[in-house]
Amino acid sequence: MATVLDGVRPDGGTPTLTGLLRLRGERQPDDTAYVFLHNGEDPRESLTYGELAGAVDVRARWFAARGMSGQSAVLMYPPGLEFIATLLGCMGSGVAAAPVQTPRHLKDVERIRRIARDSGATAVLTETSLRSELEDLFGDLEDLLGLTVLDTAEPPAAQSGVPGPGGPVPAPGPDDVALLQYTSGSTGDPKGVVVTHANFLANVAETDALWPCAPDGTVVSWLPHFHDMGMLFGVVMPLWAGIPSYLMAPAAFIRRPARWLEAIARFRATHSAAPSFAYEMCARAAAEGKAGAVGDLSSWRVAANGAEPVRWRAIRDFTEAFAPHGFRPEAMCPGYGLAENTLKVTGSGQDREPTAVWLSSAALGEGRVEIVDARTPGAVPVTSSGRTVAGTEVRIVDPGTSRGCPPDVIGEIWVSGPCVAAEYWGRPEASAETFGARMRDADGRPGDGRTYLRTGDLGFLHAGELHVAGRFKDLIIHQGRNYYPQDIELSAERSADGLHPNCAVAFAVDRDGKERLVVVVEAxxxxxRAHGTKSLRERVVRAVHDHHRLTADTVLLVRRGAIPKTSSGKVQRRACRTLYEEGELTDLAALPAGR
Incomplete structure (x- = not known):
């Protein structure tokens, strides 16, 4: 791979994504780069590397001619290939691109407005089809957002009143901004993670070292293209390796999860990634006889599985369900990552079956790691998220003292290395707190001076591998014991037939001076109709008590889709708690019959 990158070093140092694309366009212009599967099945839209390089160059010149270099822009696109050309065009012209989810509700429009305000964006880049759709939904989009809305789907020179392509555009450097990856903003204004070209290339190089992409490789992805996991695995990694990427809309997967597996079998994909709940959805579809004839999955070498944490049962159920289709257990690769580290932090190497340690639930409640036999009553499996590679270092730190923890002790996960993003855009205080953490020695004195990223996640190191326990801020402390909400949520989801994976949220609220446990479940x-609301509540209460010796003070049954989630489908516990406390979640029992 080093020889491939020789021609993309603008200053003799770290390569850039746009330089890499330029090289691909010159050396393999007729090779397929990206294919979009309409309805998750029809490959009627595609770009070769030569076509993509040309489209990116046109857009980069256009943006530079408009004076957008050094400015920010919001990218708002439906799933498809125009997003990729525009994103790389922004990177190539020095425009700090802030991708967002296409709005379906007014609250989504408000989020875009907040991101535009935070990033200082002066323009929203989109395409004709989406602009018309949004104007039908929300009226005059320009007036609504107060921004210039530019349509990039047509050749820029053909648009009335728009400057045509200008002269050469200066190549970006490795430390230039490649992307503003905005966080969910579930507890306040979203924050823009500043990802540089050097961050992107370092992260994809580490990913390739862990999960190598051979020249015969192929990627399939349904993940949102504006999300960190979808962008790295669906867009950046294929560009790095020079291999084709087959993309589909997230909705195509959600409507019928088997489409993802069918595409992997059809196009002989070697690499595909998803959060843990996606594997659970596929396993459930298989158990219900809805997976159909997915085809041969033996080509799948890396099934990256990222979540906080990865559920051991999801790994087991998926592997057992699709072993008859050629899926190999060692292809399942759990990992851990976050936008503030560009994405990947650790991962379990391919060609090795995933592992887990079984812990005493009683000890976990006291914040201790006590490894027990899997058959021990109350034993809880915690999946290994693997190791770091190259220059990335993971430390487990006591969040109160900033001192390092020994192996098999739970603490906050801290990360350092070339993949750690530069900062939060325009937020020096938040940046210093998150990206400028420093460890202290046993006597409380400053350590070696290295700065770390504080992830806010809890975990421990066992046998040199990272095991993620959950989010520090989501931890539920009840009567002096620690409870991890994802464990309670799993018990709730499995309490009754018909409940879906990733459909429950557990959190604590203060009532009358006491902490009360609330469990919200989508049904x-x-x-x-099969169980009745009363029976469903009783089943959830019983499951939580049986597995955790914990009483759920409130069980709220809500419609599917009522629980707020991130763009990648992860539940947002704090946002859900806010909706609950503000009375914005409607219990199914309160709805009129038939609704």
Missing amino acids: DGRTV
């Missing part, structure tokens, strides 16, 4: 009409 569809079929499940409610």
Whole structure:
């Protein structure tokens, strides 16, 4: 791979993504770069590396001619290939691109407005089809956002009143901004993670070292293209390796999860990634006889599985369900990552089956790691998220003292290395707190001076591998004991037939001076009719008590889709708690019959 990158070093140092694309366009112009599968199945839209390089160059010149270099812009696109050309065009012209999810509700528009305000964006880049759709939904989009809305789907020179392509555009350097990756903003204004070209290339190089992409490789992805995992695995990694990437809309997967597996089998994909809940959805579809004939999955070498944490049962259920289709257990690769580290931090190497340690639930409640036999009553599996590679270092730190923890002790996960993003855009105080952490020695004195990224996640190191326990701020402390909400949520999800993976949220609220446990569970009409709301609540309460010796003070049954989630489908516990406390979640029992 080093020889491939020789021609993309603008200053003799770290390469850039746009330089890499230029090289691909010159050396393999007729090779397929990206294919978009309409309805998750029809490959009627594609770009070769030569076509993509040309489209990116046109857009980069256009943006530079408009004076956008050094400015920010919001990218708002439906799933498809125009997003990729525009994103790389922004990177190539020095425009700090802030990708966002296409809005479906007014609150989504407000989020875009907040991101535009935070980033200082002067323009929203989109395409004709989406602009018309949004104007039908929300009225005059320009007036609504107070920004210039530019349509990039047509050749820029053909648009009335728009400057045509100008002269050569200066190549970006490795420390230039490649992307503003905005966080969910579930507890306040979203923050823009500043990702440089050097961050992107370092992260994809580490990913390739862990999960190598051979020249015969192929990627399939349904992940949102504006999300960190979808962008790295669906867009950046294929560009790095010079291999084709087959993309589909997230909705195509959600409507029928088997489409993802069918595409992997059809296009002989070697690499594909998803959060843990996606593997659970596929396993459930198989158990219900809805997976169909997905085809041969033996080509799949890296099934990256990223979540905080990865569920051991999800790994086991998926592997067992699809072993008859050629899926190999060692292809499942759990990992851990976050936008503030560009993405990947650790991962389990390919060609090795995933591992887990079984812990005493009683000891976990006291914040201790006590490894027990899997058959021990109350034993809880915690999946290994693997190791770091290259220059990335992970430390487990006591968040109160900033002192390092020994192996098999739970603490906050701190990260350092070339993949750690530069900062939060325009937020020096938050940046210093998150990206400028420093460790202290046993006597409380400053350590070696190295700065670390504080992830806010809890975990421990065992046998040199990272095991993630959960989010520090989501930890539920009840009567002096620690409870990890994802464990309670899993018990709730499995309490009754018909409940879906990733459909429950557990959090604590203060009532009358006491902490109360609230469990919110999504249920569809079929499940409610099969069990009844009273029975469903009783099942959830019983499951939580049986597995955790914990009483759920409130069980709220809500419609599917009522629980707020991130763009990648992860539940947002704090946002859900806010909705609950503000009375914005409607219990199914309160709805009129038939609704």
